Amino acid sequence: MGVCEVLKDGDFVTSTHRGHGHFLAKGGDPKLMMAEIMGRETGYCKGKGGSMHIADISHGIIGANGIVGAGIPIAAGAALQLQMSGKDGVVACFFGDAASNQGTFHEALNLASLWKLPVVFICENNLYGISVRQDRHQNITNIANRAIAYGIPGEVVDGTNVLAVYDAMARATKRARGGDGPSLVECKCYRWLGHHAGDPAHYRPAGELEAWKERCPVKLFGERLIDNGIIDEQQSKQVLESAAAEMLEAQAWAAQQPWPLPEKALEDVYV
Amino acid sequence: MSRELTQAEALREALCEEMRADKQIFIMGEDVGPHGGIFTVTKGMFDEFGGERVRDTPISEAGFVGAALGAAIIGGRPIAELMFGDFAAVAMDQLVNQIAKARYMSGGKVKAPLVVRLTIGARGSTAAQHSQSPHAWFMHTPGLYVAVPSTPADCKGLLKTAIRNDNPVVFCEHKKLYFVKGQVPDGDYMTPFGVADIKRQGKHATVVAISIMVNKALAVADKLAREGIELEVIDPRTLVPMDWETIFKSVRKTGRLVVMDEGCFTGSVAAEIASKVSKECFDYLDAPVERVCATDTPIPFSPPLEEFVIPQEDDLEKAVRSILVGAACA
Numbered sequence: 001m002g003v004c005e006v007l008k009d010g011d012f013v014t015s016t017h018r019g020h021g022h023f024l025a026k027g028g029d030p031k032l033m034m035a036e037i038m039g040r041e042t043g044y045c046k047g048k049g050g051s052m053h054i055a056d057i058s059h060g061i062i063g064a065n066g067i068v069g070a071g072i073p074i075a076a077g078a079a080l081q082l083q084m085s086g087k088d089g090v091v092a093c094f095f096g097d098a099a100s101n102q103g104t105f106h107e108a109l110n111l112a113s114l115w116k117l118p119v120v121f122i123c124e125n126n127l128y129g130i131s132v133r134q135d136r137h138q139n140i141t142n143i144a145n146r147a148i149a150y151g152i153p154g155e156v157v158d159g160t161n162v163l164a165v166y167d168a169m170a171r172a173t174k175r176a177r178g179g180d181g182p183s184l185v186e187c188k189c190y191r192w193l194g195h196h197a198g199d200p201a202h203y204r205p206a207g208e209l210e211a212w213k214e215r216c217p218v219k220l221f222g223e224r225l226i227d228n229g230i231i232d233e234q235q236s237k238q239v240l241e242s243a244a245a246e247m248l249e250a251q252a253w254a255a256q257q258p259w260p261l262p263e264k265a266l267e268d269v270y271v
Numbered sequence: 272m273s274r275e276l277t278q279a280e281a282l283r284e285a286l287c288e289e290m291r292a293d294k295q296i297f298i299m300g301e302d303v304g305p306h307g308g309i310f311t312v313t314k315g316m317f318d319e320f321g322g323e324r325v326r327d328t329p330i331s332e333a334g335f336v337g338a339a340l341g342a343a344i345i346g347g348r349p350i351a352e353l354m355f356g357d358f359a360a361v362a363m364d365q366l367v368n369q370i371a372k373a374r375y376m377s378g379g380k381v382k383a384p385l386v387v388r389l390t391i392g393a394r395g396s397t398a399a400q401h402s403q404s405p406h407a408w409f410m411h412t413p414g415l416y417v418a419v420p421s422t423p424a425d426c427k428g429l430l431k432t433a434i435r436n437d438n439p440v441v442f443c444e445h446k447k448l449y450f451v452k453g454q455v456p457d458g459d460y461m462t463p464f465g466v467a468d469i470k471r472q473g474k475h476a477t478v479v480a481i482s483i484m485v486n487k488a489l490a491v492a493d494k495l496a497r498e499g500i501e502l503e504v505i506d507p508r509t510l511v512p513m514d515w516e517t518i519f520k521s522v523r524k525t526g527r528l529v530v531m532d533e534g535c536f537t538g539s540v541a542a543e544i545a546s547k548v549s550k551e552c553f554d555y556l557d558a559p560v561e562r563v564c565a566t567d568t569p570i571p572f573s574p575p576l577e578e579f580v581i582p583q584e585d586d587l588e589k590a591v592r593s594i595l596v597g598a599a600c601a
Contacts, residue, residue, distance in 0.1 A: 012345065014341075043378070044377075044378065044380075045376060045377050045378035045380070046378035046379070047378070048375055048376055048377075048378045049376040049377060049378060053376040053377075055376065055377040055380065055381060056380075057344065057345075057377070057380055057381055058380075062341065062344055062345070062381075063344075063373070063376070063377065063381070065369075066368070067364055067368050067369070070337070070364055070365065070368065070369055072337075073333060073334045073335070073336075073337025073338050073340075073341065073365065074337050074338070074340050074341035074344070074365075074369060075341060076334070076337070076338045076341060077337060077338030077339055077340055077341025077342040077343075077344075077347075077349075078341035078342065078344065078345050079341070080338055080341070080342050080347075081341065081342035081343075081345050081346060081347040082345070084297065084323060084324075084342075084347070085295075085346065085347075091341075103333060104333050104334065104337065104364075107329075107331040107333055107334030107337075108334055108337070108338075110329055110331060110334065111328070111329065111331065111334050111335065111338060114329065267379065268374060268375050268377075268378055268379035269374070269375055269413050269414055270374070270414070270416070270438045271374065271382055271436075271437040271438050
């Protein structure tokens with residue numbers, strides 16, 4: 001949310017296999033998203049993409065991606081196209097801590113820094129690549145340090161603080177729009193659930209999840225707004241309830257949508 | 272009117288003409304810039320179009336092939352050059368999981384109008400990682416078009432079609448053909464995808480030959496014609512889409528088929544052609560379908576080893592004779 005709030009029409013995002021939040025934050029329609037997740041004909045991708053491949057180019061959402069790290073060079077390419085066509089758009093490229101070990105991460109950061117492309121690399125460091133904790137998959141704590149290797153700014157922010165994320169993104173976006181090239185922003189955060197539905201996540205040490213739940217970004221932001229007198233408790237509750245109701249309504253709507261005809265599987269392979 | 276051009280010159284003409292006509296087209300790859308590409312295809316283009324549109328990349332195949340997709344999705348028309356088709360393996364996720372599927376996964380809302388030009392074939396002791404003919408990988412990947420031109424004229428016409436097409440195209444250029452000359456029509460023309468070229472009419476057996484194998488098949492056809500054996504030689508020109516009807520029609524006429532392909536034998540394009548023909552032309556076949564392919568080995572370095580592995584004219588001749596035993600030719 002802190003990232004996409006900075007973006008405008010004409011900007012793009014590439015996402016990950018965990019992309020529903022990016023999708024909604026960039027303006028995707030929850031009903032059509034839920035219909036896609038449920039594999040329905042009226043979903044964003046007619047049920048052919050599903051949860052891991054939702055795309056809506058009309059909102060600048062180039063696509064979620066089922067391959068860890070694969071969206072990073074694609075983001076660089078979209079930024080190249082924006083640069084070559086003289087547009088002032090930027091691309092926000094989401095990926096996780098584990099993706100920063102893929103070759104595509106390094107190749108894309110090299111290309112983007114070399115060509116000064118208008119892209120902001122957003123690493124959501126949620127501490128785990130599936131079941132493997134960060135200290136078991138890389139010999140560094142701050143992935144933002146990898147920016148040094150490419151001669152670009154790298155910044156660590158508290159990913160549970162939406163305003164901190166917004167500020168870092170605003171700085172990086174300004175730099176990208178100004179023609180000064182990419183930045184790497186590492187957001188420290190946590191994955192509350194398992195890697196996939198049905199993953200009991202036994203690999204987490206006791207108490208870790210509970211500690212991170214205390215730092216729920218939605219809760220923290222609500223408290224901050226209340227503390228500053230911007231909204232009151234009642235309004236905070238209303239916002240949360242209305243958001244939950246919107247998602248439940250989208251889910252109920254999607255469940256009523258038709259399945260695609262089986263033979264539709266043969267369409268859309270080629271233009 | 273036509274002129275004589277090499278394959279490299281014909282390809283360059285297609286690239287230059289298309290880039291002059293459409294500013295969204297750009298080419299990127301290793302050493303394509305001032306160096307002009309190691310096979311000279313982009314020679315001089317840096318001077319005409321500049322370094323933005325004739326863009327040298329780092330040696331970073333997954334990076335720039337993936338970048339081609341990102342650019343294509345939002346309106347660009349990139350051409351990525353892979354110096355050797357073998358290097359496609361380095362970019363295979365981008366080719367197979369990203370480029371080929373971008374349109375489908377979006378339910379038809381995204382287009383990926385890009386061309387990946389790559390080189391195929393053995394060209395004399397470049398060994399196992401610079402000599403492969405991996406076009407079957409791409410034929411086996413729905414969502415990609417695959418072109419395998421054998422003449423300078425088809426190189427120009429098919430490349431123009433590839434560039435203007437809204438689908439991703441893997442364009443396979445045989446290394447040994449770059450400096451072979453042929454007549455190329457003047458002016459702007461496009462060679463359609465999915466239309467095979469019957470290179471030579473014949474009645475005794477059909478030879479479907481791919482890329483440089485077309486030249487070998489024509490040489491064998493010349494030789495056997497002196498004995499009264501008339502081969503029909505077909506160049507499919509594109510593997511996806513494939514002009515099946517032209518192949519079926521020919522086999523129904525001749526009753527015999529040999530497929531000649533530099534890809535290795537097992538799981539090959541030749542296997543697919545043999546399989547389809549065996550079903551569609553079953554009642555017309557007078558002999559089993561033969562395949563003349565590279566052996567199921569990596570491509571070796573030493574010249575006699577390489578020559579043994581790559582399909583040669585003698586191999587085709589033997590295969591043709593084996594299926595013509597007992598046939599009345601002349």
